Amino acid sequence: MISLVTASKARSTLRDNVRARRLGMNLTQAGLADRSGVPLPTLRKFEQTGSISLEAFLKLLMVVGGIEEVIEATENRAEEFASIDDVLKPEPGLKRQRGRLK
Numbered sequence: 001m002i003s004l005v006t007a008s009k010a011r012s013t014l015r016d017n018v019r020a021r022r023l024g025m026n027l028t029q030a031g032l033a034d035r036s037g038v039p040l041p042t043l044r045k046f047e048q049t050g051s052i053s054l055e056a057f058l059k060l061l062m063v064v065g066g067i068e069e070v071i072e073a074t075e076n077r078a079e080e081f082a083s084i085d086d087v088l089k090p091e092p093g094l095k096r097q098r099g100r101l102k
């Protein structure tokens with residue numbers, strides 16, 4: 001599946017979501033850093049820029065929640081299409097129609 005979300009937009013959204021979860025738990029940045037084991041400067045940089053290592057991000061998710069959803073989202077799923085021909089093949093029962101009037 002092709003996504004129209006850019007890496008920059010995804011990073012920004014993930015940053016905002018983690019920050020919202022932290023605030024929803026009424027945690028300070030220092031509190032989340034202590035609970036997760038992620039250094040406070042790393043957490044601050046993440047909340048400002050969205051830049052963080054995968055390991056630190058997963059540690060944050062273990063505290064604020066959501067790690068199960070990330071794991072589930074990356075599971076290998078059966079592909080709907082085996083080739084480009086499957087994508088381009090018209091659905092059975094549908095006939096192409098053209099309008100005759102200009």
